[in-house]
Amino acid sequence: MAKRVHERQMLHASLVTMRRVCGNPNCKCARGEKHVSLYLCRWIPHEGRQRMLYVPRDWEERVKRWVGNYREVKKLLEQVCEEGWQRVVNRKE
Secondary structure, eight states, X not given: OHHHHHTXXXXXXXXXXXXXXXXXXXXXXXXXXXXXXXXXXXXXXXXXXEEEEXXXXXXXXXXXXXXXXXXXXXXXXXXXXXXXXXXXXXXXX
């Protein structure tokens, strides 16, 4: 697992798709076809709030992969912790 963690980029954040109106009266969004964009949403503990960050279109696939990498590693870590718990329960090393 250490190698898997070390070799991957990761982001601990959620992906949010936003549909917005830009305010230009001549734009397609003024007729109801809103602009669609991807944002990262992350809890910032020292600020006590969430932050959202726009993801440029050419970064979307990369960012999605990084968020997926984090989720995969988190799942693996939970499995390792569960195995440790069971060792203590069963008194086995």
